[in-house]
Amino acid sequence: MALTFTDLVEVDLGGLAAAVADWKKTVDGLAKSAGKARTGMWAKSDSAHWAGVNATVSREFIAKTAKEVSDLHDEANSVYQVLDDGHTELEALQKQIRQAVGVDAPHLGIRVEDTGGGRARCFFPHVRGDTDERTQEQLDARRELEDRINRIVAHAEEIDASVARALAKIHGNDRHDAGHSVYGSLNDAEAERAIELARKGDKMSDAELRELNQLLRFNSAEKDGQFATEFYQGLGGPEQALKFYGRMSLDGTGGQASTLRLDEVRDLQKYMGYTLADATDPDHAHHLPDSWGAEFRRLGTRPIGWERGQVNQPYGYQVLGGLLRYGDYDPRFLTPIAEHVTQLHRKDPFFFLSNNARGVPDLYGFNPSGRLGTGNDPLNSVLEALGHSPEASEKFFTQPPTAYNEDGTVKKGGDPGFSSYLDVFTDKDFEWTVDTNDVNVLADEDKTRTALGFGPQALGHALESATTGRPYDSDATADAVRHTEARAHLVSEIVDKFGEHPELIRHNENGDLDEESGPLSALRGSLGDITAEYMGDFQQAMYQEDSDSDLFPSFGAAADLDANHASRFLGEVGQDPDAYSAITTAQQAYTSDVVNHVINDPSHSTASLDGRVGAAVAPGSAIAGIMSDARAQAIHHYHAASDTEFNEAAAEKQKWVNRVLGMGLEKAAERVPIAGAPLEWASEDIQESVMKSIEKDTSDEAQAQAGTEYTAGREAALDSARAAVDHALLNNGTIDADTAEDLRRAARTSAGHSHSDGAQWKSESGKN
Structure with missing residues (x-):
């Protein structure tokens, strides 16, 4: 029962x-x-x-x-x-x-x-009289x-x-004989049962597979790693672990598998991944030896079979990649694997695709989740792994690369032929693959375009993880992590790369234009999240504020962004609805915090308060101008998105309000009204203001033809600046009504000028 x-x-x-x-x-x-x-x-x-x-x-x-x-x-x-x-x-x-x-x-x-x-x-x-809304x-x-x-x-x-x-x-059900199964902990008993079930392989019933998943689910995050280590050791070793997972993933994704079986195998992929991450962390009291990582690399380019006479034998990395997509892995385990796979792909992009099964109904391969490819190309898998492993991704993108032989051993004295993996992935000759088993994919242009975006999306997730210090899909309420010098420098490199070469991330569906979509356009959503995370640094760049600015502080180490590259970067990234929403939301939250700082924090400045408020809203309003231009370009020039898509994306990006306000709280916990108890109110009010601003920042075809695309966006920027002042004035009883109106007027005026600046910068910088 x-x-x-x-x-x-x-x-x-x-x-x-x-x-x-x-x-x-x-x-x-x-x-x-x-x-x-x-x-x-x-x-x-x-x-x-x-x-x-x-x-x-x-x-x-x-x-x-x-x-x-x-x-x-x-x-x-x-x-x-x-x-x-x-x-x-x-x-x-x-x-x-x-x-x-x-x-x-x-x-x-x-x-x-x-x-x-x-x-x-x-x-x-239900409460009587309540609408229940x-x-x-x-x-x-x-x-x-x-x-x-x-x-x-x-x-x-x-x-x-x-x-x-x-x-x-x-x-043992024997009243006359003691000494049957002996356990030193409940963990021992749970690991024994998990191994017992796993040894049944694809003969496990759906109920047994669900039991295994539950055992893995609730024991895969133990701080000492005991269960995870005992489970993987019980499977028999790296090759046996790959054979077990390979057999199970195909058992659950084949054409004869039931929906229930597929769901259970998807859970198995997830929980085996979490368990592997737990077992391979060298800092845990119990963990697998380093030889497991070396053996996985050796098996990575070797065929793995689990049935006698098996014709289609996947490479080890294709199977392992399915597990790596889940879990926060230690860099000592994951980074060498990610480097090895990337170097193999760079040398021969189709090496792993050469042994794909043909004529089979399986649409998932070794990635039952179905997210971002089938897993036939392990490059997508390791990039997703980096996206969930912040420490590993930071080292991957910021430390000098290590050269590897094909068997996964370090090439002594070897030169990998490049200085950074960011350079590798943004090289114009880098080739992404169509990682899908979908039928007729090459004959369907839309399917091909979608599949070619899997790798760049995974790259974006890895860059998010590396620059933010959090898994890219972490809890929306999770606090921001202070920026290290390595992370901030990587952001600077990213902005320089795409600010100088915006064509790499351009998305154009207008067949009347000669400009083609860039190979990395699919990662713009992630670049938008990175921008939101580093909003202080982008606001510094708008009017060349010092990196140690007290008014526009960075959150940790400063990125020192190039102003021209930053504006071109924002203009191209902001054409993506998700990126636009993240940037706009973070910008307004950050600006509200800055205005609150000017109005409510003690200051020795001799400048007028209205002048200081105008300066406070200027950088954010310039970014708003760039966003307005970017939105209009995406809708009317490139036909890459619609107003509806921009508005619908906004609701999912409200997490940035609390996160950005949290950055300000760390700097000055005594701030009012944003600090302390009023944070919840401030967050809700700012979110409402952001939604209204995004919905107002729109234009139709007639406005575009008349050259008035930014009128509504400009009005939205003015409203946002006024709202920022109102937020700061809410609990300030020392400022009279006349002064308050002067501050609103100063904010609106500055916002209008800066919004026009931003829109003009974007338009002019877009002329290559």
């Missing part, structure tokens, strides 16, 4: 705690008895001079009795260890769920209901809480089942 939500919330774990204490006493008592049996009667029996029947029967009986006492101690200790670990974990999970139900749910106005089967439902109860933020909070509660219950269910199974194996 499955553990229910109500069970976990209401059960009294005191009885289990008492049982743990009793078993500890039993273990201690049996330890003494076993010691006496071993050093007492057994030792005396063994040294005695027996004769006749006693020489065999009595001596054997005493030896067997002593062993049984020792076995009883081992069995009791196993029971104690399993119960103790189970109690500790269940107690922690119960604390989490009681916090969620008793504190978080009421705070959000949410009620929680047990729906049975180990599931719970969260909902907003909820904001997107409220709906997201409800979904997050429900997912969190059900995840806790599922984890508790896995613990409960593992403890019960371990106790049965320890006991």
Whole structure:
């Protein structure tokens, strides 16, 4: 019977705690008895001079009795260890769920209901007179809480089942014989079960595969790496691990696989990846030896088969790549693999595609997730791995490259032929592959274009990770990570690269123009996120502010961006709806923080306050002007997007408001009203202002032909500047109404001039 939500919330774990204490006493008592049996009667029996029947029967009986006492101690200790670990974990999970139900749910106005089967439902109860309309933020909070509660219950269910199974194996169902399965921890029992299931391979039922996934899911992030290491060692080694995953991925993605099987294999890919990342971290108390990384590199270019007479044998890297797409990997493991794969691709882009299966219905390959390719080209896979592994990606892009032989060994004294991987991927001769098993892909121009974008998108994810210090798809509420000198310098290199060569990321669908789309246009969304992360540095660049500016601070090390490259970079990147939304959202949040700083923080400046407010909004307004021009260019010139796409992308980028405000909070925690408790209000208000601004920044074809594309965008910039002043004035009682209006006027005037500057910079810089 499955553990229910109500069970976990209401059960009294005191009885289990008492049982743990009793078993500890039993273990201690049996330890003494076993010691006496071993050093007492057994030792005396063994040294005695027996004769006749006693020489065999009595001596054997005493030896067997002593062993049984020792076995009883081992069995009791196993029971104690399993119960103790189970109690500790269940107690922690119960604390989490009681916090969620008793504190978080009421705070959000949410009620929680047990729906049975180990599931719970969260909902907003109807209140008489209430419209029952909820904001997107409220709906997201409800979904997050429900997912969190059900995840806790599922984890508790896995613990409960593992403890019960371990106790049965320890006991062995033999009342007259102690000493069956011996465990030093619950982890040992869970790893044993996971290996037992994995050895069944594709003969696992759907239920068994789900059980394996649950074991991996809830044990793949342990700080000591014990379970993860025991699991991979239990598979038999790197080659056996690849064979197991290769067999399972094709079992779940083949034409005969059910939807349920595909879903379970997708989970297996994810959780085996997380588990491998945990097991290969050298800083964990338990981890796989370095030889695993070297062996994976050796197997990377070798065919891997798991069936007798297998015709299509993938290369090791094709299989491994499916696992690497999930997990935050240590650079000592991942970076050499990523370097090796990149160098192999640079030498021969089609090396790995030469052995693709032909005429089979499998559309997923070794990447059951289906995201960004099938995994036939491991380059996409390792770039995705870097996108989830910030430390590894930072080293990959910022440290001198190491040359590798084809077998994955370091080429002593070898020169890789390039100085940075950013240069490799942005070289005009670099060739991306069509990584898909989709039918008739080469005959379908749209399918080909989509597939050719998989690699650049993955590259964008890797660059995001390297420059932000976070996995590219990390929690939207995650705090920003201070910029290191290496990360900031990489941003400068990226801006210089694409600011000088914007054609690399251009997206043009207007068949009447001679300009072609660039090979890296698909990574503009990631470049937009990088820009949002480094908004302080981009605002510094607009009017050549010093990098150590107090008014426009960087978050950590300064990027020292070139002003001309920055404006051209922004103009090209901003033509992507997602990038435009991220940049616009971050710009307005950052500008609001700067204006708040000017109005509310103490200052020794002798300049007029209205002049300082005008200067505060100028850089952000210039960026807004560049964005307006970029949006108009994308819609009316390149036909690459529509107003609807720009507006729809905005809602997904509101995370940048809290993140950018958080950067300001770290600098001066006493700020009002943005600091402290009012942060939630400021965030919501700024988000609303951003949405209105983005929806207003639009133009139709008639306006474009009349040369008035930026009128609405200019008005939006003025509104945004006024709103920034209003935010800062909210809790400031020292500024009278007349002065407040002067400050609004100064902000609007400066915003108007700077918006025109930005639009003009973009238009002029676009003339190559």
